Amino acid sequence: MNWRPVGDQERIQSLDIMRGIAIFGILLVNMKSFSGPDSPIRALSYEYFDEPYNVWTNVLLEFFVQGNFITMFSFLFGFGIVLMAERAKAKNMRFVPVFLRRQFVLLLFGILHVLFFWYGDILIMYAIVGLFMLIFYRLNKKVLIITGFVLITLYSLFMTTLTYDYWTSGAALSYQSAQNEFNEQEIFQSIEVYSEGTYLEIMKERIREWGDLNRYFLFFIAGLLPMFLFGAYAAKKRTFTNKELWKIWLLTLILGPGSKIFAVIFFPSKGEDWRYETAMSWGYEFGGAMMSIFYISSIVLLYRSGRYKRLFNYFQFTGRMAFTNYLTQSIIATTIFYSYGLGLYGEFGPFVGVIFACVIFAIQVLFSKWWIERYYMGPLEWVWRSLTYGRKQRLKRQEISNV
Numbered sequence: 001m002n003w004r005p006v007g008d009q010e011r012i013q014s015l016d017i018m019r020g021i022a023i024f025g026i027l028l029v030n031m032k033s034f035s036g037p038d039s040p041i042r043a044l045s046y047e048y049f050d051e052p053y054n055v056w057t058n059v060l061l062e063f064f065v066q067g068n069f070i071t072m073f074s075f076l077f078g079f080g081i082v083l084m085a086e087r088a089k090a091k092n093m094r095f096v097p098v099f100l101r102r103q104f105v106l107l108l109f110g111i112l113h114v115l116f117f118w119y120g121d122i123l124i125m126y127a128i129v130g131l132f133m134l135i136f137y138r139l140n141k142k143v144l145i146i147t148g149f150v151l152i153t154l155y156s157l158f159m160t161t162l163t164y165d166y167w168t169s170g171a172a173l174s175y176q177s178a179q180n181e182f183n184e185q186e187i188f189q190s191i192e193v194y195s196e197g198t199y200l201e202i203m204k205e206r207i208r209e210w211g212d213l214n215r216y217f218l219f220f221i222a223g224l225l226p227m228f229l230f231g232a233y234a235a236k237k238r239t240f241t242n243k244e245l246w247k248i249w250l251l252t253l254i255l256g257p258g259s260k261i262f263a264v265i266f267f268p269s270k271g272e273d274w275r276y277e278t279a280m281s282w283g284y285e286f287g288g289a290m291m292s293i294f295y296i297s298s299i300v301l302l303y304r305s306g307r308y309k310r311l312f313n314y315f316q317f318t319g320r321m322a323f324t325n326y327l328t329q330s331i332i333a334t335t336i337f338y339s340y341g342l343g344l345y346g347e348f349g350p351f352v353g354v355i356f357a358c359v360i361f362a363i364q365v366l367f368s369k370w371w372i373e374r375y376y377m378g379p380l381e382w383v384w385r386s387l388t389y390g391r392k393q394r395l396k397r398q399e400i401s402n403v
Contacts, residue, residue: 011320014303018296019076019322020315024361025069026122027329028061031353033120034333036346037190039213040183045176045271048187049349057350059267062280063260067288068295070122071227075292077126078231081133086235096134102388103127109327109384115203118330119210129224136229141236148229155222156286163281167274176271191346194338202338227289242304245297252294259287317368318361321378325364332360373397 032038041048047055081099088095110123136144166172193205214220234240240248262279270276303312318325335341336356348356371378375395377385386393 013316014300015076015079016316016319017303017312018072018299018319020317020319021295021299022069022072022076023318023322023325023329023364024315024357025065026073026326027357027361028065028354029069030118030120030329031333031357032061032350034118034330035337035344035348035353035356037187037194039209040186040190043183044180046180047270051349051351053351054349057354059264061350061354062283063257063264067284068256068291071224071289071292072295073122074126074129074224074227075231075234075296077130078133078228079235080231081130081137081228082232082235085137098388099130099134101390102384103130105384105387106130109380113327113330114206114210117327117334119206119213121210121330123326125220125224129221129228132221132225133228133232137232141233144229144233144236148226148233151222151229152226152286152289155219155226156282156289159219159285160278160282164274164278167277172274172277187346194345195343195347196339199340202340223285227292230289230293240300242301245301249294249297249301252290252297256287256290256292256294259283259290314365314369317372318365320372321368321381323384324378324380325368327380328364329360 032041047058049055049058084099084102085095088098104127106123107127110121110125110127113121113123136147139147190205190209193201197205260283263276263283266275266279302308333356337343337345339345368378374397375382376397377393377395379395382393382395
């Protein structure tokens with residue numbers, strides 16, 4: 001019996017919609033790193049782009065977007081792993097060998113992404129965290145959700161405590177001037193390389209930045225794994241009544257926005273004492289996870305209500321080829337901002353970055369709609385699935401579809 005990817009009739013539309021929305025949220029966050037040296041800018045004790053419209057754009061992105069969509073995509077990955085395992089069992093096929101091949105191909109895509117396009121890749125992390133799911137995917141759904149909640153709570157408390165201790169010990173303020181000077185040098189070096197350097201110089205800088213970003217590799221795994229577990233729980237439960245969804249919505253409204261709002265409240269104290277950075281740490285780690293579930297429950301409730309159907313359909317098209325859209329976002333954005341393209345790196349703050357993100361995503365929506373009407377899956381999805389299943393997958397539709 002052949003084991004193949006899901007067909008049109010087997011797809012869960014709400015999952016495709018979530019993928020499309022998550023891809024947009026990820027682009028909004030990533031645009032700050034595409035367009036400039038976001039990591040050292042975030043590490044400064046002051047606002048690098050200090051115009052009021054840029055400051056407030058940053059604050060709004062931190063609250064509504066930062067940490068909320070990478071976790072949503074992690075949830076969807078976990079959901080997909082359980083679906084894949086269930087389909088293999090139903091067809092009496094071996095799940096693990098195909099899954100390992102799938103993760104290996106994903107890892108290769110991630111490595112190529114880092115080498116040739118952008119250091120902020122998440123595919124390598126997803127490939128590795130997915131392997132950890134081989135330990136968990138068979139567990140009872142109750143065990144999955146309890147384990148996930150315990151892990152995300154302990155991890156968030158650990159990271160927040162580290163931040164609090166660093167600031168209350170006096171170390172943060174003692175080294176603040178030296179840290180600012182170091183980060184300013186990093187910003188200058190990054191802008192010089194990406195806006196004026198050769199492709200080889202940019203590649204070297206990209207690899208160095210990837211190494212810096214992933215120094216705390218195990219921490220990233222600990223932060224993402226709980227969302228994989230939540231997704232696996234949802235896939236095993238599968239059916240949620242509206243009453244259950246409203247309870248989840250209310251709980252995560254309190255835990256998500258309720259956790260992230262403190263960073264907004266304490267924003268005026270940034271660089272002065274422990275309050276802002278500690279609130280940011282808790283808000284990003286725990287608040288981001290809870291915000292993603294708040295968004296997920298909101299999307300499902302709105303989808304079931306029948307409202308905004310046309311808008312959701314557009315997100316569904318981008319979600320059906322989320323892998324292609326994620327990687328092409330890097331190709332488009334780096335071509336705009338790096339020296340081998342328009343060389344605009346470091347020229348714009350977060351406000352203009354949001355405009356760029358919206359324009360790029362709008363183009364992707366239109367292209368995704370056009371493509372999915374003619375093909376069963378995105379071009380890079382086709383490559384990924386063909387390599388995963390060990391044979392060339394069907395791509396072109398016989399006639400234009402009105403999906």
